[in-house]
Amino acid sequence: MIKLSQNTQRIGESATMAISARAKAMKKAGQDVIALAAGEPDFDTPAHIVAAAKQALDQGFTRYTPASGMPELRAAWAEQVGRRRGVAYQPNQLMVTAGGKQSLFNIVYALADPGDEVIVPAPYWVSHPEQVRAIGAVPVILETSSDRDFKISPQQLREAITDRTRLLILNSPSNPTGSVYTQDELKGLADVLVEKQAPVLSDEVYDELVYGGEFTSIASLGKEIYDLTIVSGAVSKTYAMTGWRIGYAAGPVEVIAAAGRLQSHSTSGPNSVAQKAALAAITGDQSMVEVMRQEFDRRRQTMIQRLRAMPDIICPEPHGAFYAFPRVSAYYGRRCGDQVVDGSMAFSSLLLEHEKVATIPGLAFGDDAHVRLSYATGMAQIEEAMDRIERFLNRLV
Numbered sequence: 363m364i365k366l367s368q369n370t371q372r373i374g375e376s377a378t379m380a381i382s383a384r385a386k387a388m389k390k391a392g393q394d395v396i397a398l399a400a401g402e403p404d405f406d407t408p409a410h411i412v413a414a415a416k417q418a419l420d421q422g423f424t425r426y427t428p429a430s431g432m433p434e435l436r437a438a439w440a441e442q443v444g445r446r447r448g449v450a451y452q453p454n455q456l457m458v459t460a461g462g463k464q465s466l467f468n469i470v471y472a473l474a475d476p477g478d479e480v481i482v483p484a485p486y487w488v489s490h491p492e493q494v495r496a497i498g499a500v501p502v503i504l505e506t507s508s509d510r511d512f513k514i515s516p517q518q519l520r521e522a523i524t525d526r527t528r529l530l531i532l533n534s535p536s537n538p539t540g541s542v543y544t545q546d547e548l549k550g551l552a553d554v555l556v557e558k559q560a561p562v563l564s565d566e567v568y569d570e571l572v573y574g575g576e577f578t579s580i581a582s583l584g585k586e587i588y589d590l591t592i593v594s595g596a597v598s599k600t601y602a603m604t605g606w607r608i609g610y611a612a613g614p615v616e617v618i619a620a621a622g623r624l625q626s627h628s629t630s631g632p633n634s635v636a637q638k639a640a641l642a643a644i645t646g647d648q649s650m651v652e653v654m655r656q657e658f659d660r661r662r663q664t665m666i667q668r669l670r671a672m673p674d675i676i677c678p679e680p681h682g683a684f685y686a687f688p689r690v691s692a693y694y695g696r697r698c699g700d701q702v703v704d705g706s707m708a709f710s711s712l713l714l715e716h717e718k719v720a721t722i723p724g725l726a727f728g729d730d731a732h733v734r735l736s737y738a739t740g741m742a743q744i745e746e747a748m749d750r751i752e753r754f755l756n757r758l759v
């Protein structure tokens with residue numbers, strides 16, 4: 363047997379991928395599965411973006427680009443990310459990566475050493491703590507509750523910071539809860555971070571998907587916190603480009619340069635054709651972004667309304683991203699045939715088995731009382747899935 367490294371042995375399998383894979387296999391076998399498990403828009407990439415990629419191919423734009431991305435893309439994205447946040451980023455403050463995921467990994471790698479602590483609020487997106495573990499650092503999980511909209515308080519943050527703390531990972535709008543920090547709430551956290559001189563990796567991949575409120579980036583709250591913030595994002599969710607694999611990290615020059623050195627020895631520059639597509643996405647017509655946001659909002663409202671009408675289901679209002687995160691724990695301890703619903707894993711698994719609706723158990727995000735439902739799927743499917751969930755709940759005795 364070949365011995366695996368400690369680093370990879372620490373990494374857990376992605377529970378979100380596991381249930382999605384099972385749902386896909388059932389679908390392939392001809393079963394009528396409704397997938398509310400997806401973490402990606404169901405829209406096609408807008409045509410002008412696809413056309414730019416075709417043109418790049420026709421023009422033979424198929425060679426290596428610089429390791430931190432095409433200069434034009436770095437410049438255009440730095441300008442756009444800065445403008446959206448009311449701050450300025452120079453092109454050398456932004457690197458282009460193979461998706462938001464690589465950007466996050468690069469920054470964790472650039473800032474934390476083995477044994478260092480990285481603060482991760484729960485519920486967290488699955489990869490946040492795993493990336494920290496992958497490099498031998500320690501995720502320090504901060505619990506939140508649905509009555510506080512799944513947000514950490516400045517006091518909680520202050521108490522969690524030690525002299526081993528290298529980073530806070532913040533994700534607003536959040537996957538899986540959909541919660542969005544307000545400017546005041548971020549200001550409270552920023553004050554603590556500035557006082558303690560602790561950097562923050564702000565995962566803003568859902569920045570364009572906010573409903574009924576404003577998006578605020580912690581980087582925009584003054585020079586001191588700007589200097590401690592690395593923003594991470596991608597074209598993935600905003601432009602329906604998950605498969606193109608283009609993201610960015612923006613922050614202090616020395617951090618981006620360090621992450622760039624890592625990337626130059628791992629993947630090198632991202633896919634050249636996809637970078638051209640991303641450039642077209644960022645600099646071209648933005649109207650599709652709003653069209654998609656409005657459609658997500660419509661589906662969000664339908665899904666919440668339906669969930670809230672179900673007995674014993676508590677569904678906090680998600681203000682961003684494209685997920686609902688209802689509390690289903692009132693059903694724990696009940697039975698479905700001869701099986702006991704003893705947590706979110708059993709709930710999701712039995713729901714998939716009996717009513718063919720795929721969801722993600724909250725346990726994957728560090729919160730066993732809830733399950734995650736994605737509304738990045740058509741309205742008719744959402745309605746049908748809600749009927750099935752209602753039927754499933756009725757079965758539980």
Ligand code: PLP
Binds near residue numbers: 463596608
């Ligand atoms: N951050 C969060 C919170 C996400 O939900 C995702 C994707 O699901 C990502 C980052 C990664 O996005 P990308 O597909 O660009 O790697």
